[in-house]
Amino acid sequence: MKTVIIAGNAPSLKNIDYAKLPKEYDVFRCNQFYFEEKYYLGKNIKAAFFNPFVFFEQYYTCYHLKQRQEYNIENIFCTLFNLINIENEHFINNFYSCFPDAINAYDYFKKLKNFDAFCKFNELYLNNRITQGIYMCAIAIALGYSEIYLAGIDLYANGGGYAFNTKKDNLLKLAPSFNDENSLYLSHNANFDILALEFLKKEYNVNFYSICNDSPINDFVIKASVNNNSFNLENKKEAYINDIISPSKEAYDNFYVILKKNKEEVVSNIKLKDNIYYKIFNDFFRLPSDIKHYIKSKKIK
Numbered sequence: 001m002k003t004v005i006i007a008g009n010a011p012s013l014k015n016i017d018y019a020k021l022p023k024e025y026d027v028f029r030c031n032q033f034y035f036e037e038k039y040y041l042g043k044n045i046k047a048a049f050f051n052p053f054v055f056f057e058q059y060y061t062c063y064h065l066k067q068r069q070e071y072n073i074e075n076i077f078c079t080l081f082n083l084i085n086i087e088n089e090h091f092i093n094n095f096y097s098c099f100p101d102a103i104n105a106y107d108y109f110k111k112l113k114n115f116d117a118f119c120k121f122n123e124l125y126l127n128n129r130i131t132q133g134i135y136m137c138a139i140a141i142a143l144g145y146s147e148i149y150l151a152g153i154d155l156y157a158n159g160g161g162y163a164f165n166t167k168k169d170n171l172l173k174l175a176p177s178f179n180d181e182n183s184l185y186l187s188h189n190a191n192f193d194i195l196a197l198e199f200l201k202k203e204y205n206v207n208f209y210s211i212c213n214d215s216p217i218n219d220f221v222i223k224a225s226v227n228n229n230s231f232n233l234e235n236k237k238e239a240y241i242n243d244i245i246s247p248s249k250e251a252y253d254n255f256y257v258i259l260k261k262n263k264e265e266v267v268s269n270i271k272l273k274d275n276i277y278y279k280i281f282n283d284f285f286r287l288p289s290d291i292k293h294y295i296k297s298k299k300i301k
Contacts, residue, residue, distance in 0.1 A: 001146055001147055002026075002143075002144050002145040002146060002147070003022045003024060003025040003026070003145065003147040003148075003149070004025055004026045004027070004028055004046070004140045004145040004147070004148055004149070005021070005022075005025050005026070005027050005028070005041060005149045005150075005151060005211070006028045006133060006136045006137055006140060006148060006149070006150055006151070006153070007027065007028065007029055007030070007033070007040070007041055007150075007151045007152045007153075008030065008131070008132065008133040008150075008151070008152040008153040008154070009030070009031060009032060009033060009035075009036075009152055009162050009163055009164070010152045010153060010154035010157075010160075010161065010162065010163060010215070011152075011154060011161050011162070011163050012151065012152055012153075012154050012163075012212035012214055012215035013036070013040050013151055013152030013163035013212070014040065014163045015212055015213065015214050015215075016040060016041070016151050016211050016212055017211055017212065017213050017224075018211075018229055018231040018233065019226045019227065019228055019229060020149075020209075020211045020223075020224040020225065020226055020227060020229070021149070021211060021224075021227060021229035021231055022147065022149060022224075022227055022229070023227060023229065025149065026046035026047075026145075027041050027042065027044060027045050027046055028045070028046060028047045028048075028049065028136045028139075028140065029041070029045050029047075029048050029049070030048065030049040030050070030132045030133070030136060031049070031050060031051065031058075031132060032162075032164075032166060032171065032244070033048070034061070034065055034070065034071065034240075034241055034242065035162075035164040035165065035166065035168070035242050035243075036163065036164050036236075037164060037235075037236060038233060038234065038235050038236060039233070039234045039235075039236065040151075040152075040163075040233070041151070042231075042234070043070070043071050043072050043234075044071075044072045044074075045071055045072065045073045045074065046074050046075060047074065047075040047076075047077055047136075047139070048062060048071075048073050048075070048076050048077065049077045049078075049079050049105065049132060049135065049136055049139075050076070050077070050078060050079065051078075051079055051132070052078055052079065052080055052087050052088075052091060054174050054175065054244065055078045055099075056247070056255055057170075057174060057244045057245070057246060057247065058244065059076060059099055059102060060245055060246075060247045060251075061241065061244050061245045062076055064241060064245055065241055068241065070236075070240055070241060075102075075103055076099075076101070076102040076103065077102070077103045077104075077105040077139065078095065078099070078102060078103070078104055078105055079105050079132060079135050080092060080095075080104055080105060080106040080109075081106065081109070081119065081120075081123065081129075082106045082110070083120070083123065083124075086123075088259050090258060090259045090260045091258075091259055092104075094258050094259075097258070098255075098258060105135070105139055108139050108142040108143060109135070109138055109139060109142065111142045112138055112141060112142055112203075112204070114203055115138055115196075115199060115200060115203060115204075118196070118199055119196070122192065123187070127187050128187060128189065128192040129187035129188060129192075130188075130192065130193060130196050131153075131188050131193055133150070133152075133153040133193070134193050134196045134197060134200075137150075137197065137200055137208075138200060141200060141204045141206055145206070146205070146206045146207065147206070147207055147209070148206055148207065148208050148209070149208075149209045149210075149211050149224060150208060150209065150210050150211070150212075150215075150217060150221060151210075151211050151212050151215075152212065152215075153193075153215065153217050154215050154216050154217065155190035155193060155194065155216050155217055156188070156189070156190050157190075157215075157216040164242075165242075166178045167179070168242065168243035168244070169243060170243045170244045170245070170246050171243055171244050173246075174244065190216075194220050197220065197221070198220075207222070208221040208222065209221060209222050209223070209224035210222070210223050210224060211224050
């Protein structure tokens, strides 16, 4: 029976009840986990999961984390859904050409056919999307884990928040929403995460346990029993990596070509739309249609 601890980055991550850790387990982490001030679940990570829109930078950062021996990361996953309305098609098609030692997580996600269908339906019709924590649970099940312990997944209690400071220069450049203390992607919500957890539990016969005594997720999953685990909480050394590391300009140029987002195309498109003549002609050709819609709306009234 395979056991895994899946950790989000919510505040309860700092309040793990280490006596409740299982005797043997793997660890899944995600996103900016390396911002943490202490090794809340140790240095050994079976799988680290990152979102596609910052995967280029996160993969590069992982290289430095391993080089500096801050973490031992065995596998790096990119959490794709294989939907080109939310993901770049060329990124999907060229993923293994760029990152041959990483893993497109959808290769495993799609094995859970019913859950994949459940997620796709909600994404396309109801604007619901599972969070990274739930995505990791699905991959764990696809990999054969049946005992899943949860930490740092707080269902956006009190408006969200993190177990560490996220106001870092490079991260804010890539994702300015982190300036907002209570930023929340609109497709994410606690109710859907709970629904997804219940779906996974019933459909795939797995057990979920919480190891954080103060987490709101305790209302929906079983609190783990005391196992008298002797975990040693280790402090980090000074000057540890606590921001995304941005690659060079040349690296970005290479990556844009792979994405078929040539800088010339992007720049020319922006310049065209900013051009005053483009705006005048665009407004001119839209004018008859706008008048038509205006008259129609007046008739309806």
